[in-house]
Amino acid sequence: MDVERVREDFPILGQQVHGHPLVYLDNSATTQVPEQVLSTVAEHYRTSNANVHRGMHYLAHASTDALEHARETVAR
Structure with missing residues (x-):
């Protein structure tokens, strides 16, 4: 390593x-948090911050899609 x-x-x-x-x-x-996580969280707040699985608007869908993609990545 x-x-x-x-x-x-x-x-x-x-x-x-x-x-x-x-x-x-x-x-x-x-x-402590690595740069990859810091930048991803900051980007989320800048571009698609909304409740997941709760809204019918663009930002809610974007947040939900990002969450589900992350779950799939972790599952793999």
Whole structure:
């Protein structure tokens, strides 16, 4: 496993603390979020934020489609 490559996925780990790269081991309290998730969530809020499975309008359908696509991806 390329640890440096994995660290690059987590913007928060790019910080220096007391002159050393940040190391975060408290995952039982809060897990850090990779850039891929941050950008996907931000894009959702920018373009299609609405309740899923509850509306008959464009944004609700877009949100529902995105959720169902994510479920299919995880299931595979």
